[in-house]
Amino acid sequence: MACKGKISCMWGMFLLMVLVCEARVPVTSGFIQTRDSHFVLNGSPFLFNGFNSYWMMYIAAEPSEQRYKVSNVFRAASASGLNVCRTWAFSDGGYQALQTSPGVYDEHVFQALDFVISEAGKYGVRLILALSNNYQDFGGRAQYVKWARSAGIPINSDDEFYTNAVVKVYYKNHVKKVLTRINTVTGIAYKDDTTIMAWELMNEPRCQVDSSGKTINGWVQEMASHVKSIDNKHLLGIGMEGFYGDSIQDRKQYNPGGYQVGTDFISNHLIKEIDFATIHAYPDAWLPGQNDYAQATFMQRWLTSHWTDSRTVLKKPLIFAEFGKSNKDSGYSISARDSFLNTVYTNIYNLARNGGTIGGGLVWQIMAEGMESYNDGYEIVLSQNASTTSVIAQQSSKMKALEHSLK
Numbered sequence: 001m002a003c004k005g006k007i008s009c010m011w012g013m014f015l016l017m018v019l020v021c022e023a024r025v026p027v028t029s030g031f032i033q034t035r036d037s038h039f040v041l042n043g044s045p046f047l048f049n050g051f052n053s054y055w056m057m058y059i060a061a062e063p064s065e066q067r068y069k070v071s072n073v074f075r076a077a078s079a080s081g082l083n084v085c086r087t088w089a090f091s092d093g094g095y096q097a098l099q100t101s102p103g104v105y106d107e108h109v110f111q112a113l114d115f116v117i118s119e120a121g122k123y124g125v126r127l128i129l130a131l132s133n134n135y136q137d138f139g140g141r142a143q144y145v146k147w148a149r150s151a152g153i154p155i156n157s158d159d160e161f162y163t164n165a166v167v168k169v170y171y172k173n174h175v176k177k178v179l180t181r182i183n184t185v186t187g188i189a190y191k192d193d194t195t196i197m198a199w200e201l202m203n204e205p206r207c208q209v210d211s212s213g214k215t216i217n218g219w220v221q222e223m224a225s226h227v228k229s230i231d232n233k234h235l236l237g238i239g240m241e242g243f244y245g246d247s248i249q250d251r252k253q254y255n256p257g258g259y260q261v262g263t264d265f266i267s268n269h270l271i272k273e274i275d276f277a278t279i280h281a282y283p284d285a286w287l288p289g290q291n292d293y294a295q296a297t298f299m300q301r302w303l304t305s306h307w308t309d310s311r312t313v314l315k316k317p318l319i320f321a322e323f324g325k326s327n328k329d330s331g332y333s334i335s336a337r338d339s340f341l342n343t344v345y346t347n348i349y350n351l352a353r354n355g356g357t358i359g360g361g362l363v364w365q366i367m368a369e370g371m372e373s374y375n376d377g378y379e380i381v382l383s384q385n386a387s388t389t390s391v392i393a394q395q396s397s398k399m400k401a402l403e404h405s406l407k
Contacts, residue, residue, distance in 0.1 A: 031233050032126065032197045034275050037315050039359040047352060047403040048126070048360035049345075049396040050084030051077060052322060053367065054203075055374055057088060058138070060112035061096050069368035070116055074123040076382040077366060080389055081396025084197060085120060086321060086362050089113060089129035089178050092139025093146070099139070102147050102170045105177065111184050118185035121195035128321075128362075130200040130239055131175055141202070144170050159209045159262075162219040172226050179230045191231035199227060200239035204280065206261040213245035213264030217271070224273035235275040237319070238268055242279030242306055248313075254305045256286035256298060265306065269314050276359075277314055279306045280322035284329050292336065296343050299323075303347050310357045320348060320361035326377035338391050345395040353402055360399060363392065 030042045039046040053073055059066045077085065091098040091109065098109045120127050133140030141161035148166050149155055161167050179191045179199075190196060201223050207215045220238055227236050244251040245264025252260070269277040281302050283295030290298075303320060310318035325340040326332065341363065348361045367379045382389045 029194055031194050032235060034235065034317055037311060037317055037357040039276070039317050045403055045406040046359065047399045047406075048084045049082055049392070049399045050086065050126075050128075050360055050362040051082050052086045052362050052365040054086075054088045054130075054365065055367070055371070056085075056116045057098065057109065057113045058091060058096060059368075059371075060115050061106075061109045067112075067115060069371065071119055072368050073366055073382075074119050074125055078123040078125060080382060080393040081400060082366075082392065083124060083396075084126045084128065084360065084362060086128040086130065086200075087116065088133070088138060088203070089199075090132050090138060090140075090174070092132070092143040094139060094143075097139065099174060099177075102144075103173050103177070110181065114181075114183045114185045117183060117190070117193060117195055121186070121193075125195075126197035127195055128198045128200060128237070128319075129178075129196060130203045131178060132171065132202045134202055134204045134206050141167075157209060159207050159215070162207055162215050168219075168222070171223065175223070175227055176230055179227070191233065196234055198235035198237055198276070199231070200237045200278075201227070202239045204239060204241050205263060208262060210262050211245070211260045213247070213262060213267055216263055217268055220268055220274065221271050224271055228273050236273060237276050237278050237321075238274055239321075240265065240268060240278055240280075241322075242277075242281075242302070248309075251305065251309070254302060256283070256302075259286070266309060266313060269310075269316060274316070276317040276319060277306070277310050278319045278321040279303070281320070282322070282324065282326075284326055292340070296340070299344065300347055303344075303351070307351050307356050307358055316357065318356075318358045320344070320358065322362060322364045324364040324378035327379075328377040334385065334387060338387050341388065341391050341395075345391070345398075349395065349398050349402065352399070361395075 032046055033040050056070050060070050096109060097106060099105055117127060136142045142158045144167050145155050145158050145161055147170060148164060153166050155164055181190045183190065201220060205216055224236055240263055242265050243255050243259050243261055243263050245267065247264050247267040281299050283299050287295055287298055307318055310316055323344050325337045344361060348358055351358045364378050367374060367381055369381055369383060380388055
């Protein structure tokens with residue numbers, strides 16, 4: 001449209017400059033921090049409702065231009081009030097790897113992660129980025145051990161990931177590479193990017209050769225110190241499921257089916273460089289054969305016991321970082337899933353409202369349309385699941401209202 005006069009033209013240019021400047025201000029400005037066992041943003045309470053979408057970097061790196069699926073999920077999530085996403089910042093060895101061999105990275109895949117972080121910021125979603133995996137999916141610690149063996153290092157089991165000097169150097173180098181990465185989309189170093197809420201050392205670390213939790217405790221201490229030496233701006237978590245160990249014996253009663261996987265929720269999270277605690281819960285997988293009522297009862301006890309410990313023992317915030325209900329369960333229905341999610345959300349909200357340390361929950365998992373090959377039974381496509389989306393959006397509204405009431 002042509003300018004009709006000098007003044008109107010100057011005014012139009014001024015408005016354009018304002019819009020450009022506003023567009024450059026990240027929606028996710030300010031680092032999430034902790035204070036008095038709570039999450040805070042710019043000094044005020046920060047509560048959230050969030051989700052897991054582990055696949056984002058992988059999909060964004062696909063040669064068939066699948067990045068729109070990442071954008072669609074962030075757009076739909078934001079519209080439902082979801083403001084935290086947990087995803088992977090690793091893919092070790094194998095097809096479409098981020099780290100193809102120790103210290104060697106595929107720039108195309110790294111740029112896919114750049115895109116994910118940029119899109120999250122665009123839609124006002126904070127990220128929790130996991131740096132490795134306990135499982136062989138996307139490489140994980142088994143791939144690190146395989147690399148060391150290929151280099152002639154004698155290693156007996158994958159659990160030596162936590163103790164072998166060479167493997168630990170591999171992991172530390174990966175941490176440094178990711179944290180110091182300059183995003184090619186935003187120009188911001190990851191360690192300086194406020195879109196990132198927190199780092200996680202590993203997704204669900206376990207160590208079968210030492211059920212006491214001491215081996216993982218030593219590894220967490222060393223790696224947490226390493227992360228903080230590079231980046232002391234972001235929060236740091238471990239990525240644990242929440243199983244209790246030897247530090248408080250009577251807490252083991254809360255472990256499902258006698259689970260003890262080499263972690264200790266208490267001692268591992270007492271490490272000072274760890275800023276918050278996490279738990280996961282899959283009653284349908286952990287307690288197979290038990291009815292919905294028994295599983296819901298377990299879930300409530302599991303959440304309440306960890307909330308109590310985070311408040312009275314750890315004195316750190318808590319995130320319910322994974323939960324869901326599988327459509328592969330016998331007798332599954334969408335209404336049963338909605339009921340399960342509503343129960344989880346009600347517990348999270350009530351504990352947060354009662355002055356608790358819990359910041360929010362992250363449902364497993366949100367996917368985009370056309371991702372059927374990624375289905376694991378827990379997938380939720382917001383655009384295709386109206387009732388479930390409504391349950392999620394209602395929780396988002398409740399947590400946001402509670403956050404405002406605490407300010």
